[in-house]
Amino acid sequence: MDYRVHLAKRMLTNKKGSLIGAVLAVSIGILVIHVNFVIFQGLYDAIVRDLKDYRFADILVTNEEDYIDKNDIALINWFERIPGVEAAASRMDSSASINATSNGKKTEEFRIPVVGVDPLRDTRVSTIHDTVGDGQFVFARNSIVLGSRIARDLGGVQVGDDVKLKFVDKFGVDKIKRFVVTGITSSAGGQGLDGSVVVHIDTLRSLLERPDETGAILVKLNDPTKAVEIKDFFLRSFPTDDFKAETIEESAEAQLSGFRSGIALINLIGYFGMMSSAFAIVTIQMMLVSSKTREIGIMRAIGAKRKDILILFMVQGLIIGAIGAGVGTALGLAYTFYAKETKMQFEGSLALEVTYNWEKIIQTALTSFALAIVASIYPAFRATRLLPVEAMRTV
Amino acid sequence: MNKIYGEGETAVHALKDVSFSIKRGELLLIVGSSGSGKSTLLNMIGLLDRPTSGKIFLDGTETTTLNDNKISSFRNSKLGFVFQFANLLSDLTVLENILLPRKIQRTDKNAIDDAKKLLRTVGLEKQMNNRANKISGGQAQRAAIARGLINNPSIVLADEPTGNLDSVTAEIIVQLMKSLVKKLGQTFIIVTHDKHQFGDVDRVITIKDGRAFEEEEPKGMEVAAT
Structure with a gap:
C-alpha cells in the first residue's frame, strides 16, 4: 500500500473524533437528501398514484370540445384489444x-x-x-x-x-x-x-x-411505461375525431405543477445542507492539518514533496467521503426501507409512495463523495504551504 | 554564506560569512550558546532553509539553486536528520517510522531487511512494532537515528540530539553516533551546546554571533572558505 494512503488511514483512525465528525457531516447531508426524497417525492408520487387510481387511470381520453359521442363500449373494446392494456x-x-x-x-x-x-x-x-x-x-x-x-x-x-x-x-x-x-x-x-x-x-x-355520450374513457395499463406509446397509437388510429388523450402526468399537470416546484425547492435546500457538510469537512480537515503540522514538517524534512502532502490529505478526504457516502447511503436506505415497509403517512394523510430511486441514490452518494474530496483541496493545499522548519517548531 | 532574517532596521544577521567544508566520515560538532546561529546553520546545510547569500555544495551539487522538488529529493536521499525531539510520527510504529524515508524514495527493495538491521544496530529490535509514542525518549532518539540512516545519506545532521534526554541516555546516544561513524564511516554534523558530552571528535566549529570559528574559542581564524 502506498505510504501516503497508509499514513492518511492511520492519521484518521488515530483521530477518531475528527473522523466521526467528518463522516457524520457527510452522512447527515446524504440522510437529509434521502429523507426529503422519501417524504416529498413520496408525497408527490402518492398524489400521482391516487389521482391515477381514483380519477385519471394511466391514460385519460376525453373530447377536445365536449362529450365523446362515439360509442363508449366500442372504444373500451378497442382499447382492451391492445396488448398492454x-x-x-x-x-x-x-x-x-x-x-x-x-x-x-x-x-x-x-x-x-x-x-x-x-x-x-x-x-x-x-x-x-x-x-x-x-x-x-x-x-x-x-x-x-x-x-x-x-x-x-x-x-x-x-x-x-x-x-x-x-x-x-x-x-x-x-x-x-x-x-x-x-x-x-x-x-x-x-x-x-x-x-x-x-x-x-x-x-x-x-x-x-x-344517452350515447361519455365524458371520458379511463384506460389502465399493465405496464404504465407504455402509456405514451399507447396514447399516440390511439390518437393515430382516430385521426378525424376530436379526441384528447393524456397520460397521468399530463392529466394531473394542474395539480402537480406547483408541487413539483416545491419539491425542487426542498431538493435545493437538501443540496444546501450537503454544501454545509462540505464546509464542515473543510473545518475538520483544517483542524486535522493544524493538529498534524509538526508531522507535516517532519515529513517534509525527511524528503516528502509538497505533492506527497497534498495527496496525503486528499486521501483523507477520499476516505472521509467514501465512509461518509457509505454510511449516509446506508442510513438513507434504512430510512427508505422503514418508510416503505410501514407505508409511512403523517396524521392520517395519504400513505407515501416510497420508491428506491437508484439513480438518485447513486447520484447523491457520488455527489457527497466528490464534495468531500473537493472540500479537502483547500486544507490539503494549506498543508503543502507549511515550511518544514516552522512546522516542526509547532508543539 | 549569509542568512539575514527580516529587512531594514529590524534585520537580524543570523549567519555572517560562514564557510567550511566537511570530509566524508567525519564527526563534526557545531557548538555555540543559545541563539548563536548554530541551528540556523544546520537548517541551511539540511536544506530546510535557504541562505540569503552564498552557496552550499553537497556531494558536488550546488544546492541553493535547486527547486523545491529537487531539494526534497536531495534531503531524502543525501541527508539524514536527528532532531532534539525525536520527531517520530506518532501514528506509525517504530519500524514504519524508520521505513518512511525509504517509502518516500519509493525504493522498497530490501527496505524491511535494512530497517531491521538498523534496529538491531541501535538496539530497538524488540520495540519495532510499538507505536512511536509508546517508547521512551532514548528509544525514540535511537529510532530517529535509524530513520536518519535508512537511505544511506551522505551526511546525518543532528540538532541537539541529546538535549531532551537524561545524562545516562544522552551518553548512550552519543556513543551510538560515535560508533556509527567508526563502523559505517557515516558523516555526522552534530549541533550541541555541550561539546564535552561528545569527548574526542574529529572537528569542532564554534558559532558565535553568527560567525563560525574552528576550535572552541574564537581565535580570529575562520574555517577555510570554499
Missing part, C-alpha cells in the same frame, strides 16, 4: 345542486361535482370503490355515493338517507332526482372523490339527456 371504463362528469333530507329535516342546497361511473367496469380501472368505507358502491340506478366532505356539509348524511339532486340537461331543462345514499367515500389525503358524488353513469346520461 389491462382494462378501460367510461365516466361522465357533470354538476348538480344537492340537498338532503335527514331525520325529516331538509338541508341547505349547494352545487357539487357529479361523477357517473359504470360500476362494474370502473372497479377494473380505478380503486375509487375501495374508498367507500361505509356502505357500498353505486350498483343500483338510484343509488348515490357521497364524498365524505359533501356528507359532512349536508349535516352528517348517512347511508340510507335520501338526497335530492337537481341537474340541468342538454336542453337547459332542470331535472330533479332523488337518490338513496348507499355509501360514503373518503380517501386518505383527499385525492379521491371526497368532494364529489358518484352515481351510475346510465342514470347521469339519462338525466342529462345524453
Whole structure:
C-alpha cells in the first residue's frame, strides 16, 4: 500500500473524533437528501398514484370540445384489444345542486361535482370503490355515493338517507332526482372523490339527456411505461375525431405543477445542507492539518514533496467521503426501507409512495463523495504551504 | 554564506560569512550558546532553509539553486536528520517510522531487511512494532537515528540530539553516533551546546554571533572558505 494512503488511514483512525465528525457531516447531508426524497417525492408520487387510481387511470381520453359521442363500449373494446392494456371504463362528469333530507329535516342546497361511473367496469380501472368505507358502491340506478366532505356539509348524511339532486340537461331543462345514499367515500389525503358524488353513469346520461355520450374513457395499463406509446397509437388510429388523450402526468399537470416546484425547492435546500457538510469537512480537515503540522514538517524534512502532502490529505478526504457516502447511503436506505415497509403517512394523510430511486441514490452518494474530496483541496493545499522548519517548531 | 532574517532596521544577521567544508566520515560538532546561529546553520546545510547569500555544495551539487522538488529529493536521499525531539510520527510504529524515508524514495527493495538491521544496530529490535509514542525518549532518539540512516545519506545532521534526554541516555546516544561513524564511516554534523558530552571528535566549529570559528574559542581564524 502506498505510504501516503497508509499514513492518511492511520492519521484518521488515530483521530477518531475528527473522523466521526467528518463522516457524520457527510452522512447527515446524504440522510437529509434521502429523507426529503422519501417524504416529498413520496408525497408527490402518492398524489400521482391516487389521482391515477381514483380519477385519471394511466391514460385519460376525453373530447377536445365536449362529450365523446362515439360509442363508449366500442372504444373500451378497442382499447382492451391492445396488448398492454389491462382494462378501460367510461365516466361522465357533470354538476348538480344537492340537498338532503335527514331525520325529516331538509338541508341547505349547494352545487357539487357529479361523477357517473359504470360500476362494474370502473372497479377494473380505478380503486375509487375501495374508498367507500361505509356502505357500498353505486350498483343500483338510484343509488348515490357521497364524498365524505359533501356528507359532512349536508349535516352528517348517512347511508340510507335520501338526497335530492337537481341537474340541468342538454336542453337547459332542470331535472330533479332523488337518490338513496348507499355509501360514503373518503380517501386518505383527499385525492379521491371526497368532494364529489358518484352515481351510475346510465342514470347521469339519462338525466342529462345524453344517452350515447361519455365524458371520458379511463384506460389502465399493465405496464404504465407504455402509456405514451399507447396514447399516440390511439390518437393515430382516430385521426378525424376530436379526441384528447393524456397520460397521468399530463392529466394531473394542474395539480402537480406547483408541487413539483416545491419539491425542487426542498431538493435545493437538501443540496444546501450537503454544501454545509462540505464546509464542515473543510473545518475538520483544517483542524486535522493544524493538529498534524509538526508531522507535516517532519515529513517534509525527511524528503516528502509538497505533492506527497497534498495527496496525503486528499486521501483523507477520499476516505472521509467514501465512509461518509457509505454510511449516509446506508442510513438513507434504512430510512427508505422503514418508510416503505410501514407505508409511512403523517396524521392520517395519504400513505407515501416510497420508491428506491437508484439513480438518485447513486447520484447523491457520488455527489457527497466528490464534495468531500473537493472540500479537502483547500486544507490539503494549506498543508503543502507549511515550511518544514516552522512546522516542526509547532508543539 | 549569509542568512539575514527580516529587512531594514529590524534585520537580524543570523549567519555572517560562514564557510567550511566537511570530509566524508567525519564527526563534526557545531557548538555555540543559545541563539548563536548554530541551528540556523544546520537548517541551511539540511536544506530546510535557504541562505540569503552564498552557496552550499553537497556531494558536488550546488544546492541553493535547486527547486523545491529537487531539494526534497536531495534531503531524502543525501541527508539524514536527528532532531532534539525525536520527531517520530506518532501514528506509525517504530519500524514504519524508520521505513518512511525509504517509502518516500519509493525504493522498497530490501527496505524491511535494512530497517531491521538498523534496529538491531541501535538496539530497538524488540520495540519495532510499538507505536512511536509508546517508547521512551532514548528509544525514540535511537529510532530517529535509524530513520536518519535508512537511505544511506551522505551526511546525518543532528540538532541537539541529546538535549531532551537524561545524562545516562544522552551518553548512550552519543556513543551510538560515535560508533556509527567508526563502523559505517557515516558523516555526522552534530549541533550541541555541550561539546564535552561528545569527548574526542574529529572537528569542532564554534558559532558565535553568527560567525563560525574552528576550535572552541574564537581565535580570529575562520574555517577555510570554499
